[in-house]
Amino acid sequence: MLNWSKRFNIFCFLDTHGYDAPPRRWDWLLGAGAATAAGLDGEDLHTLDRFLAGRRWAFGHLAYELGHRFFPGLPLRPDPLDFPHYYFFEPRIVLAAQNGALTIEAPDPDAVWAAINATALPAGTAATPVPVHARLTREDYLAAIRSLQANIRRGDCYEINFCQEFFAHAAQIDPWAAWTRLSAASPAPFGGFYRLGHRYLLCASPERFLKREGDLLTAQPIKGTARRLPADPVGDAALAQELLQSSKERAENVMIVDLMRNDLSRICRAGSVRVPELFGLYSFPQVHQLISTIEGVLPADTTFPEVLEATFPMGSMTGAPKRRVLELIDRHEGRARGIFSGSIGYFHEGDFDLNVVIRSLMYNEASSYLSYQVGSGITVYSDPAAEWEECLLKAKGMERALGNGVMG
Numbered sequence: 001m002l003n004w005s006k007r008f009n010i011f012c013f014l015d016t017h018g019y020d021a022p023p024r025r026w027d028w029l030l031g032a033g034a035a036t037a038a039g040l041d042g043e044d045l046h047t048l049d050r051f052l053a054g055r056r057w058a059f060g061h062l063a064y065e066l067g068h069r070f071f072p073g074l075p076l077r078p079d080p081l082d083f084p085h086y087y088f089f090e091p092r093i094v095l096a097a098q099n100g101a102l103t104i105e106a107p108d109p110d111a112v113w114a115a116i117n118a119t120a121l122p123a124g125t126a127a128t129p130v131p132v133h134a135r136l137t138r139e140d141y142l143a144a145i146r147s148l149q150a151n152i153r154r155g156d157c158y159e160i161n162f163c164q165e166f167f168a169h170a171a172q173i174d175p176w177a178a179w180t181r182l183s184a185a186s187p188a189p190f191g192g193f194y195r196l197g198h199r200y201l202l203c204a205s206p207e208r209f210l211k212r213e214g215d216l217l218t219a220q221p222i223k224g225t226a227r228r229l230p231a232d233p234v235g236d237a238a239l240a241q242e243l244l245q246s247s248k249e250r251a252e253n254v255m256i257v258d259l260m261r262n263d264l265s266r267i268c269r270a271g272s273v274r275v276p277e278l279f280g281l282y283s284f285p286q287v288h289q290l291i292s293t294i295e296g297v298l299p300a301d302t303t304f305p306e307v308l309e310a311t312f313p314m315g316s317m318t319g320a321p322k323r324r325v326l327e328l329i330d331r332h333e334g335r336a337r338g339i340f341s342g343s344i345g346y347f348h349e350g351d352f353d354l355n356v357v358i359r360s361l362m363y364n365e366a367s368s369y370l371s372y373q374v375g376s377g378i379t380v381y382s383d384p385a386a387e388w389e390e391c392l393l394k395a396k397g398m399e400r401a402l403g404n405g406v407m408g
Contacts, residue, residue: 001030001095001116001119002176002179002193003119003120003121003122003176004115004116004119005030005032005195006176008032008033008195009034009195009197010032010033010034010037010089010195010196010197011030011031011032011033011091011193011194011195012029012030012031012059012060012089012091012192012193012194012195012344012346013028013029013030013192013193013194014026014028014029014030014059014190014191014192014344014345014346014355015027015028015183015191015192015193016028016189016190016191017183017187017188017189017191018187019187019188019189024189025098025213025353026096026097026098027097027098027099027100028096028097029059029094029095029096029097029346030093030094030095030096031057031058031059031089031091031093031094031346032091032092032093032094032095033091033092033093034089034090034091034092035089035090035091035092036051036089036090037051037060037087037088037089037090038050038051038052038086038087038088038089039060039084039086039087039088040066040084040085040086040087045069045086045304045305045308046305048086048088048304048305049303049304049305051088052088052304052347055090055347056348056349057090057091057094057105057346057347057348058088058089058090058091058346058347059088059089059091059344059345059346059347060086060087060088060089060344060345061083061086061087061088061194061196061201061339061342061343061344061345061357062085062086062308062312062342062343062344062354063079063083063084063085063086063337063338063339063342064313064317064336064337064338064339064340064341064342065077065079065085065336065337065338066085066086066308066312066342067308067312067313067326068326070308070309070312071322071323071326074326074327074330075330076336077330077334077335077336078336079336079338079339080336080338080364080367080369080371081199081338081339081362081363081364081369081371082199082364082366082367083196083199083201083338083339083342083362087196088347092106092107093105093106093112094106095112122176122177126403127177127178127181127401127402127403127404128172128173128403129402129403129404130168130171130172130173130370130402130403130404131168131404132166132167132168132370132399132402132404133166133167133168134164134165134166135164135165135166135167135335136164138388141164141384141387141388141391142384142385142388144162144332145162145378145382145384145387145388146384147332148160148162148328148332148378149378149380149382149384151328152378152379152380153380156324156328157319157320157321157324157325157328158255158319158320158379158380159252159255159256159319159320159325159377159378159379160318160319160325160328160329160377160378161316161317161318161319161325161329161341161375161376161377161378162329162332162333162375162376162378162387163317163329163333163337163340163341163373163374163375164333164373164374164375164391165335165371165372165373166371166372166373166374166395166398167369167370167371167372168369168370168371169368169369170368171363171368171369171370172368173363173370173402175193175195175200175202175363175365178202178361178363178401178402179193179202179401181400181401181402181403182202182204182361182397182398182400182401183204185204185285185396185397185400185401186204186284186285186286186359186396186397186400187204187284187285188203188204188205188206188284188359189206189208190203190205190206190207190208190355190356191203191204191205192205192344192355194344198364198365198366199362199363199364199365200361200362200363200364200365201339201344201357201360201361201362202360202361202362202363202401203344203355203357203358203359203360204359204360204397204398205355205356205357205358205359205360206222206282206284206289206291206358206359207220207221207222207291207316207355207356207358208220208353208354208355208356209311209314209343209345209354209355209356210307210311210314210352210353210354211351211352211353211354212298212307212350212351212352212353213351214351215297215298215299215300216295216296216297216298217264217267217268217295217296217297217298217307218293218294218295219260219263219264219293219294219295219311219314220291220292220293220294221253221256221257221260221291221292221294221314221315221316222289222290222291222316222356223249223252223253223255223256223290223292223316223377224243224246224249224250224252224253224279224289224290225243225249225287225288225289225290225376225390225393225394226239226240226242226243226246226249226287226288227239227286227287227288227393228283228284228285228286228287228288230285239288240281240283240288243281243288243290244279244281244290248379248381248382249290250279250290251379251381252377252379253278253279253290253292254278254292255319255320255377255379256292256315256316256319256320256377257275257278257292257294258320259315259319259320259322260294260311260314260315261273261275261294263310263311263315264294264295264296264310264311265296266310267296267298267299267302267306267307267310267311268296268297268298268299269296269297269298269299272296272297273294273295273296274294274295274296275292275293275294276293276295277291277292277293278292279292280292280293285397286393286394286396286397287393287394304352313326313341313342314341314343314356316356316377317341317356317358317375319377319378337373338362339357339360339362340357340358340360340362340371340372340373341356341357341358341373341375342357343355343356343357344357358374358394359374359394359397359398360372360398361398361401361402372395372398374391374392374394374395375391376390376391376394
């Protein structure tokens with residue numbers, strides 16, 4: 001099916017990789033070809049709202065810098081990967097898997113099924129290593145963390161998500177082969193393979209941003225990370241319990257839960273916001289994570305731009321208080337995040353499900369620029385060296401997809 005998708009200039013494949021991540025409706029979805037679309041590099045969300053109204057399906061993305069419209073005065077830096085601030089398309093063809101059954105929505109579903117089955121599979125080849133460089137040296141990264149901790153001690157903020165980039169110029173990769181390797185190395189409940197012309201996102205995200213189902217709005221931020229020891233079940237279980245009991249990691253998680261409760265309270269009915277799960281322990285191939293669930297009930301006439309204005313960019317990728325940490329992120333990172341720490345997902349008959357774009361490869365085929373970013377939540381209690389190691393741990397899936405490690 002994915003090799004069949006090569007004929008489309010635009011498609012979005014969303015895959016749960018078999019994880020039970022409630023609330024979940026589909027096992028996977030593919031929207032292929034754009035019948036109509038809405039995209040923007042400016043700041044008008046009303047166009048998107050009008051586009052989404054009444055459509056059965058829409059797939060697409062939100063870039064991190066779209067959130068700057070809600071915080072006037074923040075600079076807009078160019079994105080070298082060239083993703084627009086948002087883009088959503090109404091697909092010509094939708095394939096949906098649910099409980100082992102496949103549905104094809106297309107003018108001629110039988111022709112689509114026949115074309116998929118007639119698609120030849122490429123011969124498997126080993127990945128050609130891509131020389132990838134760190135934007136920051138270890139020493140520069142440690143200095144940035146110490147500087148951010150000085151901001152925290154001054155009272156500017158109490159938690160901030162700081163990210164660093166690994167990149168390659170003149171990179172030549174096969175996105176389909178790289179996606180296969182990434183999904184094998186890091187299967188995740190909110191994975192995605194997204195093509196927008198010459199731009200590609202290969203996403204192995206374990207995190208949901210927001211899901212709307214009827215009038216129920218659900219957020220599931222991640223804060224709290226520990227490494228895995230898959231060859232040592234006893235040691236692996238001990239690391240999981242150490243994470244669950246860590247006062248530092250629990251404090252980071254509850255800070256973001258409080259931020260998301262506040263965000264949802266801005267748009268949900270009074271008294272409806274609650275936390276049905278706090279410090280949920282979930283395990284993925286490279287890491288254990290703490291995930292909490294916050295939900296609230298929306299008034300029936302709430303629009304998608306209103307939801308975004310209250311919640312975007314998501315608290316797990318920013319920190320608190322949000323405006324001040326956005327300013328500090330721009331100052332210390334010094335570049336656009338683009339689609340990273342934004343979101344991809346789908347709309348279906350008024351409902352939507354959107355992920356957080358992390359653990360992802362971004363690739364611009366036209367400019368041959370390849371990038372991935374990793375980060376962590378910084379508090380006054382953070383150990384800068386441990387945060388550096390956490391970033392390298394989170395990068396392992398992308399390194400395996402590229403067939404190489406990171407160069408200094």
